[in-house]
Amino acid sequence: MSNVKQIRDKQPENEKITINLGFVDLGRIDLLVQEGFYSNRSDLIRTAIRNQIESHVETVRTTLERHTMELGLRDYSKADLEALRDAGELLHVKVVGLARIAADVSPELAMKTIGSITVLGALQASAEVKAALADRIK
Structure with a gap:
């Protein structure tokens, strides 16, 4: 047995960034x-x-809440997405289970309000909405 212990490399407490200023x-x-x-x-x-x-602390808090995975069944109605659109917010769907986008949601509304979709399980939406969001579905 050796008395020598491996000391882990200390992780930096800061990240260096570069900015350009006038x-x-x-x-x-x-x-x-x-x-x-x-x-x-x-x-x-x-x-x-x-x-x-x-x-922006409140925005950060609500954004973090929206980005958490939900477990079970999650329905997204036309009214839900219209409220997000009107508030200028973007939804990131993260569901373990079943995510359903209502049949009356247009592809245009979905495009304006849904930034990404991650579903571990199943996604139910019209073929048109799925096609419009194809690049956002993971």
Whole structure:
């Protein structure tokens, strides 16, 4: 037996990204750093991103809820899809079981409101709707 233990490579706590900024925006950032509002450019950019994400916290929450897999039978009515269309939202169907898209749903409405369909089981929809969504069905 050896006393040597393998130390796993530490996963980075951050992901490095690259952005392009105009000279005016960069100058404004440098001014705020120079005035002591932020310790450096990265500090300002991280803060701005966090603030922007926080301003959309409800959207993120509802999006996460919509992206969860549902178990059993899930019906999608014309009224459901019209409400999504009117709210400017896109549905990502994830069902384990049976997903049914109502017979009165037009291919146009389905295209405007359904971003993707993942069904482990069966999908029931008109042939026209299935054809319109063929590239979105996984």
